Amino acid sequence: MKKRFHVKKRTLLLIAGIVWLIAGFNVARLGILSYRVIDRKWYLYLFSVVAFFYSGLGCALALAGVVFTRNYFCYKQLIVKEQEA
Numbered sequence: 001m002k003k004r005f006h007v008k009k010r011t012l013l014l015i016a017g018i019v020w021l022i023a024g025f026n027v028a029r030l031g032i033l034s035y036r037v038i039d040r041k042w043y044l045y046l047f048s049v050v051a052f053f054y055s056g057l058g059c060a061l062a063l064a065g066v067v068f069t070r071n072y073f074c075y076k077q078l079i080v081k082e083q084e085a
Contacts, residue, residue, distance in 0.1 A: 052058040
């Protein structure tokens with residue numbers, strides 16, 4: 001069987017990274033543009049926080065940040081101990 005479309009793994013990873021970078025930039029741009037348009041009422045800030053964490057995305061991102069930070073400090077301590085020994 002012929003391989004019609006063959007892309008190296010590193011090239012495919014680079015393409016995927018660029019696509020996700022563009023998508024993330026677009027989402028951030030839309031968020032900033034819509035934030036400028038909303039009214040500045042105190043209860044809208046409360047509702048936006050509740051909606052963000054209620055959607056699950058906020059909880060997942062917060063949990064990922066906690067796990068990443070915890071792992072970072074654990075590995076940092078291991079590296080320091082290995083360098084001292």
